[in-house]
Amino acid sequence: MPADDLTPSASLTAKREAAVAALADVPREPGAKKPDPILVADDVKRHFGGLLAVDVDHVEIQRGSITALIGPNGAGKTTFFNLLTGFDRANSGSWSFNGRSLHGTPPFKVARAGMVRTFQLTKALSKLTVIQNMRLGATGQRGESFWRAMLPFTWRAQETAITERAEELLARFKLDTKRDDFAGSLSGGQRKLLEMARALMVEPELVMLDEPMAGVNPALTQSLLQHVSNLREQGMTVLFVEHDMDMVRDIADWVVVMGQGKILAEGPPETVMSDHKVIDAYLGAHHDQSLAELEQELEAGTLTEEEPAAAETGDGR
Amino acid sequence: MDWGNILELSLRELVGVQAIVFALAAIGINVQFGYTGLLNFGQAAFAAVGGYGVAVIVTTYGWSFWLGLVVAVAAAVVLALLLGVPTLRLRADYLAIVTIAASEIVRLVGRSAWGRDVFGGSDGITGFSSAFYDLNPFTEPLELGPFEFRERVLWVLAVGWALVAICTLVVWLLMRSPWGRVLKAIREDEDAVRSLGKNVYAYKMQSLVIGGVMGAFAGIVYSLFQGAMQPDVYATNFTFFAYAILILGGAATVFGPVLGAAIIWFSFQFIDLALRGAIGEGYIPDWLMDSNDTGAVRFMLTGVVLVLLLVFRPQGILGDRREIALDAR
Numbered sequence: 001m002p003a004d005d006l007t008p009s010a011s012l013t014a015k016r017e018a019a020v021a022a023l024a025d026v027p028r029e030p031g032a033k034k035p036d037p038i039l040v041a042d043d044v045k046r047h048f049g050g051l052l053a054v055d056v057d058h059v060e061i062q063r064g065s066i067t068a069l070i071g072p073n074g075a076g077k078t079t080f081f082n083l084l085t086g087f088d089r090a091n092s093g094s095w096s097f098n099g100r101s102l103h104g105t106p107p108f109k110v111a112r113a114g115m116v117r118t119f120q121l122t123k124a125l126s127k128l129t130v131i132q133n134m135r136l137g138a139t140g141q142r143g144e145s146f147w148r149a150m151l152p153f154t155w156r157a158q159e160t161a162i163t164e165r166a167e168e169l170l171a172r173f174k175l176d177t178k179r180d181d182f183a184g185s186l187s188g189g190q191r192k193l194l195e196m197a198r199a200l201m202v203e204p205e206l207v208m209l210d211e212p213m214a215g216v217n218p219a220l221t222q223s224l225l226q227h228v229s230n231l232r233e234q235g236m237t238v239l240f241v242e243h244d245m246d247m248v249r250d251i252a253d254w255v256v257v258m259g260q261g262k263i264l265a266e267g268p269p270e271t272v273m274s275d276h277k278v279i280d281a282y283l284g285a286h287h288d289q290s291l292a293e294l295e296q297e298l299e300a301g302t303l304t305e306e307e308p309a310a311a312e313t314g315d316g317r
Numbered sequence: 318m319d320w321g322n323i324l325e326l327s328l329r330e331l332v333g334v335q336a337i338v339f340a341l342a343a344i345g346i347n348v349q350f351g352y353t354g355l356l357n358f359g360q361a362a363f364a365a366v367g368g369y370g371v372a373v374i375v376t377t378y379g380w381s382f383w384l385g386l387v388v389a390v391a392a393a394v395v396l397a398l399l400l401g402v403p404t405l406r407l408r409a410d411y412l413a414i415v416t417i418a419a420s421e422i423v424r425l426v427g428r429s430a431w432g433r434d435v436f437g438g439s440d441g442i443t444g445f446s447s448a449f450y451d452l453n454p455f456t457e458p459l460e461l462g463p464f465e466f467r468e469r470v471l472w473v474l475a476v477g478w479a480l481v482a483i484c485t486l487v488v489w490l491l492m493r494s495p496w497g498r499v500l501k502a503i504r505e506d507e508d509a510v511r512s513l514g515k516n517v518y519a520y521k522m523q524s525l526v527i528g529g530v531m532g533a534f535a536g537i538v539y540s541l542f543q544g545a546m547q548p549d550v551y552a553t554n555f556t557f558f559a560y561a562i563l564i565l566g567g568a569a570t571v572f573g574p575v576l577g578a579a580i581i582w583f584s585f586q587f588i589d590l591a592l593r594g595a596i597g598e599g600y601i602p603d604w605l606m607d608s609n610d611t612g613a614v615r616f617m618l619t620g621v622v623l624v625l626l627l628v629f630r631p632q633g634i635l636g637d638r639r640e641i642a643l644d645a646r
Contacts, residue, residue, distance in 0.1 A: 087508065111514035123509035125502045126643045136502050139514045141495045146523050149496030150487065159495065184643035195509075202514055 015233050019065040019253040020268065026254075028267035031058035038063040038206055038237050039084070039115070044093030046079055046261075053079045055261040056093070061206070066229065066238040068248040068269070071258035077241045078120060080258065081210055085117045086110045097206065112139060116204035120211045120241070124191040126184025130175055133183050133194055134166035135159070137201025166201060173197045173227065189220040196227060207231055209240035213247050225251050245273060318594035325463050327587035334470070336582045337477035338364075338539040342559040343566070343574030344484045345531030350560075351568035352492060353524040354504030356409050359400070359416030360532045360559050362423040365551035366392045367533025368540035369427060369436060375445035377435050382448035386537065393533035396423075397526040405521045420553060427548035441547035449541050473542045480538065481575060484531050489571045500524055501569075561623055567633030569640075576634060581619070588615040 026032045037060035046054040054076040061067050069077050082088035084095060086107040094103050097115050105113070125133050141162070142148050143155030170176045173193045178186060183194060192212060199207060212228065213221050229251045231238050242248055248255055248269055255272040257265040265272055330336065342360050349355040370389025374380050400419055404412040426432055428439040436442065453472040458465050466474065491497045499520050502510045507517045540546040558581070566577025592611040595601045606614060626633070632641045 085512070087511070106516075107508075107511040108514050108516050111512055116514075117512050119508070119512070123506045123512075125505035125509060127505055127640050128498070128501055132498055133502075135495070136498055136510070136515075137513050143495035144499055144515070146491075146496055146527075149494035150490045152490070152494065155495060182639065182643055198513065 015064075016229075016253065019062070019232065023062055023065065023254055023268065026062075026266075028265075028271050030263040030266055032060070032266050034060040034062040036063045037061060039095065039097050039239070041084065041095035042093060044080070044083055044095060045091045046076075046083055046088065047091050053261050054083060054090070056080060056258075056263055059256060059263055059266075061237065061239055062254060063237050064232065064235065065253040066232050066240070066251055067254045067256060068252035069239060069241045069256050069258060070243060070245060070248055071264075072243065075258040076261040077243075077258050078210055079261075081117060081208060081241060084110075085115065085208060087117075111202055111204075114203075114205035115208065116199045116202045116206070117208040118192075118195045118199055118210055118212065120214060122188070122191040122195050124183040124186060124194055126182060128183055129180050130170065130178045130183055130186070130194060131163065131166060131180060133198050134170060134201055135162050137198040138162040138165070139202055162201075169197045169200055189216045189224075192216055192220075192224060193227070196224075200231075204236065206237045206239065209238065211241050211243070213242060213244065221247070249273060318591075318598055321463075323587065323590040323594060326590055327583050329464060330586040331579045331583040332474065332478070333582060334473055334477060334538070334542045336578045337474070337481055338535045338542075339559055339562050339581070340481050340575045340578035341477075341484060341535035341538065342532050342555070343563040343578055344481070344488060345528035345535070346556075346559050346563050347528075347568060347570075347574050348488060348491075348500075348531070349524055349528035351563060351570075351573075352497065352504060353500045353521060354409060355405075355521060355525060355528075356413035357416050357525065357528060358413050358553070358556055359418075359420035359423075360528075360535075361551040361553060361555035362416070362420035363393050363396060363529040363532030364536030364539070364555060365420075365423050365427060365548060366396050367536030368546040368551070369442075369536075370533070371537055372437075372442035372445045372540060372546035373435060375448065376442045377437075382445070385445070389533050389537055390530055393529045394526050397529035398522070401522045401525045405518055405525070417553060417556075420551070420556060424548045424551055436548070437546070439548065441545050443545045445546070446541045446544045470542075473538065477538045477542075480534050484534070485571060485575060487527075492571065496520075504569075561619075564633055565623065565626060567636035570633070570635040570637075573633055573635045580634075584619060584622070585615050588618050 022035050026034055039061040041056055041059050043058070044054055044056045045052065069080070071077050079088060083090045083093075084102070086102070086105050086109070090103070094101060096102060097110075097113055100113065102110055102113065102115075111117075125136070128136070141155065142158055143152075148154045167176065167179070170179060173196070175186075175190060175193060175197065178190065183191065186194060196207075196209070196212065209228065212224055216224060225247065228238060228240065232253075252269050255267060255269050256263060257272060265275060267275070342364060345363065346357060346360055349357045367389045370392045371382070371385035374385035374388050375382055396419070400412070400415055404415045427436045427441075429436075430438060432438070450469060450472065453468060455468040455471045455475075458467050459471050492500075499510065499515050502515075503517055503520055511517050536551065539550065543550075562577035562581050563574050564577070565581060566573030566575070589611050592601070592606075592614060593608050596606065596608050596611070630636075630638075632638050
């Protein structure tokens with residue numbers, strides 16, 4: 001196991017404590033101002049016909065922190081992601097990254113600006129090998145211009161440097177043994193790792209992960225979480241979408257809750273998680289229970305008594 | 318049956334002008350479809366534009382042959398931009414629809430009475446190839462064993478195969494470069510490529526233009542060989558022959574289109590002559606088919622071979638089976 005993989009907990013807490021400390025005085029309310037925001041979005045709206053899928057008044061993402069964007073299915077998390085990264089067009093609103101407005105910027109320019117995303121449905125490039133996937137991620141490649149492509153001596157040195165960097169990343173993500181395999185032959189979890197590693201080849205400042213833990217077995221989830229928190233250790237900012245609160249608790253410094261396209265709540269994980277209104281209304285009153293447990297409760301007659309209380313706090317749903 | 322003669326005539330087709338023309342067209346489609354995943358169903362239009370470029374400039378306007386070549390290539394670039402600008406931002410199927418329509422538009426405008434003064438109507442244009450044959454360095458026929466090539470054909474073959482070699486070399490160089498890597502990645506998933514900071518639209522456009530220019534080369538070679546530019550040569554079946562050739566040889570392989578073209582035209586000739594021979598000798602009864610049917614039957618047999626190929630070797634002759642296996646996942 002490479003030394004830089006699982007960072008010693010001392011330095012991990014140092015970075016984490018810094019991020020938590022920076023956010024300590026931020027009010028726990030939707031649209032709260034952050035001390036050093038890397039991403040600021042205002043009044044972002046997206047309609048799909050009559051449905052207002054995203055309606056975000058104001059949100060800021062703190063630099064150097066891990067921010068989780070949570071909410072139930074259909075809350076507009078992925079749509080909001082798509083808007084911010086240029087994959088979808090907002091009906092109105094503005095947002096800026098590092099003070100630079102990104103409204104109407106095409107996706108490839110967003111990525112070049114230092115804001116790189118992954119996808120909920122993993123997009124490994126099947127018929128490219130793992131190392132080719134990685135090389136593709138590097139930006140500013142001379143050999144990617146048509147005329148210079150035919151003159152290998154103009155890009156070979158850069159290609160070697162890119163390959164070295166790619167191999168280091170592959171080793172860190174434990175994909176080095178798969179170097180020359182087709183990406184399509186990897187398992188689902190390995191594809192997630194590859195996609196994350198490939199995004200890092202762009203050398204982003206802000207990494208946006210769309211459900212990085214979706215469809216991954218529990219053992220790999222831990223390793224993925226470790227990789228996500230390592231991104232903060234390396235000075236990157238992470239914004240990730242997740243609907244499972246338990247995943248969020250361990251690594252996120254700040255949690256933004258979305259529901260029905262709006263930002264409902266913000267705060268450190270403990271605060272948001274202990275906010276029963278949020279949990280009950282938007283993740284369901286029994287989100288952390290299995291169906292078997294619910295059945296037992298139903299039989300015991302305790303379930304029905306909780307239900308009206310939860311429904312009332314539903315903020316006009 | 319004279320098997321020696323049949324084989325000799327078939328082998329001529331293996332390296333013949335038809336093989337060159339369709340190899341060039343298929344190399345272009347290989348860049349677009351094989352590597353980038355762009356469904357260009359209008360390669361015939363690019364070939365027609367190439368042929369018309371030379372013919373119109375030289376015969377209609379009486380300008381120089383070299384200007385004709387420049388105009389032919391420029392026209393293919395313009396056509397690619399014209400087709401690409403509105404469609405390349407959309408899904409792949411839109412390009413397919415637009416290109417197949419465009420290829421018919423080019424052909425129908427070319428053969429229309431309205432454009433007769435410029436494009437020569439359905440008879441096409443002749444009398445533009447003399448400048449090309451004036452350059453012919455071959456002064457006497459070449460004899461290679463049983464084969465004899467006349468000077469004129471020899472010159473077309475030399476220029477044609479040189480073009481095929483150059484195009485193949487360009488594709489080989491491009492596809493092992495980072496540029497080619499972006500193209501292949503776009504074929505797999507263009508959103509992933511966008512998310513990595515690549516201007517997908519520009520790459521698709523470059524791919525469409527390069528493939529289109531190679532298609533124009535095909536049209537130029539063919540019309541120079543024929544000494545005539547006839548619009549009906551460039552109907553949609555021209556495009557689909559080129560696709561069949563590409564799939565036979567192996568899409569996304571450097572030599573696939575060349576091999577496919579040589580094999581297809583060899584097989585056409587071989588099947589045709591063998592059937593004629595068999596009919597002549599009475600091996601095939603009259604009620605089943607006569608010598609007028611051989612043209613159709615050779616296409617049927619070729620179709621059967623292609624179907625069998627797709628079932629048992631979907632990656633084509635030169636393709637990598639492992640890549641096809643990934644699609645099944």
